[in-house]
Amino acid sequence: MVIGGDAAGMSAASQARRMRGPDELEIVAFERGHFSSYSACGIPYWVGGEVAGRDELIARTPEEHRERSIDLRMRTEVTELDVAGGRVRSRELDTGTEVWTSYDKLVIATGARPVRPRIPGIDAPGVHGVQTLDDGQALLDSLAATQGRRAVVVGAGYIGVEMAEALIRRGYEVTVVNRGPEPMSTLDPDMGRLVHESMTGMDITMVDDAEVTKILTGDDGRARAVATTSDEYPADVVVLGIGVRPETSLARSAGLPLGEHGGLLTDLAMRVRGHENIWAGGDCVEVLDLVSGRERHIALGTHANKHGQVIGTNAGGGYATFPGVVGTAVSKVCDLEIARTGLREKDARRAGLQYVSATIESTSRAGYYPGAAPMTVKMIAERRTGRLLGVQIVGREGAAKRVDIAAVALTAGMTVDQMTALDLGYAPPFSPVWDPILVAARKSSAAVRRG
Numbered sequence: 001m002v003i004g005g006d007a008a009g010m011s012a013a014s015q016a017r018r019m020r021g022p023d024e025l026e027i028v029a030f031e032r033g034h035f036s037s038y039s040a041c042g043i044p045y046w047v048g049g050e051v052a053g054r055d056e057l058i059a060r061t062p063e064e065h066r067e068r069s070i071d072l073r074m075r076t077e078v079t080e081l082d083v084a085g086g087r088v089r090s091r092e093l094d095t096g097t098e099v100w101t102s103y104d105k106l107v108i109a110t111g112a113r114p115v116r117p118r119i120p121g122i123d124a125p126g127v128h129g130v131q132t133l134d135d136g137q138a139l140l141d142s143l144a145a146t147q148g149r150r151a152v153v154v155g156a157g158y159i160g161v162e163m164a165e166a167l168i169r170r171g172y173e174v175t176v177v178n179r180g181p182e183p184m185s186t187l188d189p190d191m192g193r194l195v196h197e198s199m200t201g202m203d204i205t206m207v208d209d210a211e212v213t214k215i216l217t218g219d220d221g222r223a224r225a226v227a228t229t230s231d232e233y234p235a236d237v238v239v240l241g242i243g244v245r246p247e248t249s250l251a252r253s254a255g256l257p258l259g260e261h262g263g264l265l266t267d268l269a270m271r272v273r274g275h276e277n278i279w280a281g282g283d284c285v286e287v288l289d290l291v292s293g294r295e296r297h298i299a300l301g302t303h304a305n306k307h308g309q310v311i312g313t314n315a316g317g318g319y320a321t322f323p324g325v326v327g328t329a330v331s332k333v334c335d336l337e338i339a340r341t342g343l344r345e346k347d348a349r350r351a352g353l354q355y356v357s358a359t360i361e362s363t364s365r366a367g368y369y370p371g372a373a374p375m376t377v378k379m380i381a382e383r384r385t386g387r388l389l390g391v392q393i394v395g396r397e398g399a400a401k402r403v404d405i406a407a408v409a410l411t412a413g414m415t416v417d418q419m420t421a422l423d424l425g426y427a428p429p430f431s432p433v434w435d436p437i438l439v440a441a442r443k444s445s446a447a448v449r450r451g
């Protein structure tokens with residue numbers, strides 16, 4: 001039995017089905033929404049008009065799952081989990097019908113819920129989240145219904161900056177209101193500053209260090225401005241991208257173990273700790289950060305799909321583990337690419353690690369090759385040992401996915417000195433003869449030697 005019909009849940013169901021045929025394993029899945037196996041990651045590009053339509057974001061429809069003998073029950077919410085009795089209570093949202101269903105093996109893949117500050121006006125028409133395909137459609141309908149052209153995005157994490165791009169593409173004047181000192185708090189502030197400057201250069205109004213206090217509404221009840229601790233910003237539409245929390249209310253009520261970030265705690269096989277026949281994965285769990293050794297909550301589709309694969313293998317009678325993450329993430333706003341992996345300076349300090357950092361400027365291609373674009377790479381290494389701790393990259397085309405080199409180096413536990421000799425590919429259209437990652441590794445290695 002699977003609760004949650006998106007990335008983690010349906011990956012688990014599909015993998016379990018690959019392992020065991022319908023005669024050996026019955027699979028029932030519950031999804032309270034209208035869609036299964038959809039890509040929330042694509043919503044900003046759908047809203048921005050780069051992806052033609054909603055259906056392109058659906059990897060597998062409920063009918064396609066059912067063809068694979070997965071009994072996927074849509075618009076059906078699991079309202080109670082009885083662990084001792086091995087059963088769940090579900091409610092068909094359109095009819096109100098409630099039933100208890102027993103399970104032998106349970107997969108919890110309930111995802112995350114967006115943070116929605118409890119401020120006046122937050123539920124007014126014209127204020128939109130972007131968590132689900134229904135949210136995306138509601139936002140597009142709202143954009144079509146309004147005459148005005150001013151949008152305020154609340155939150156400057158990756159969803160906030162991606163939505164800023166989407167609204168720019170739609171021809172809106174965009175203001176991004178951000179609680180922190182710089183956008184993209186997953187970067188160090190010096191790298192966040194580069195994002196701020198670039199976004200300002202795209203005619204996006206960046207408001208930092210501002211807490212939203214109220215959504216002001218017009219006579220028609222619709223949002224007309226966002227009030228913050230510093231000022232008021234007119235808005236014909238407001239988009240919220242303030243972050244998410246694990247959706248673990250069912251698990252909490254059932255007494256399952258939760259970590260300090262509110263996510264379910266699992267072992268390496270993604271089995272809920274202390275529960276032989278319950279697995280959990282995706283945005284509702286905490287993951288082990290392989291660099292700091294701590295549990296973190298990182299809501300990313302890339303993890304959710306891998307968790308599902310591991311869970312499906314194990315629930316299907318095989319064996320697989322998910323070792324943990326190094327914290328790799330990429331995003332973009334217009335032509336600016338943003339990437340990070342591993343620890344920021346403050347993460348290293350919090351983990352009690354002493355470190356050196358080095359920042360370099362380079363280009364995406366050989367300087368003489370057409371289209372060479374600037375790129376800033378920041379590298380953090382442990383003092384004395386030189387172990388790579390983290391990398392952040394801000395630049396234009398070709399910048400973001402370079403972070404994958406660092407993700408591999410982190411996973412392998414390499415030192416920055418070892419990285420200087422990495423045999424990376426080179427030809428002028430792809431990189432300078434010294435790739436920016438190699439230049440950063442050399443500078444970091446020198447900083448380690450200096451102590």
Ligand SMILES: Cc1cc2nc3c(=O)[nH]c(=O)nc-3n(C[C@H](O)[C@H](O)[C@H](O)COP(=O)(O)OP(=O)(O)OC[C@H]3O[C@@H](n4cnc5c(N)ncnc54)[C@H](O)[C@@H]3O)c2cc1C
Pocket residue numbers: 003004005006007008009030031032033039040041042043044076077078079109110111112130131132159247250281282283284299300301302303304
């Ligand atoms: C705008 C946006 C952009 C993103 N971009 C990226 C990106 O570029 N890269 C990346 O890696 N990640 C990205 N993500 C994150 C990614 O979409 C999520 O990490 C991923 O969807 C998590 O999958 P999941 O299955 O754990 O949870 P979800 O996708 O949230 O699915 C959980 C499902 O469970 C259902 N559910 C919950 N409770 C119940 C219940 N009690 N009964 C029945 N059903 C229930 C929900 O309706 C939901 O469909 C983005 C997310 C958003 C919102």
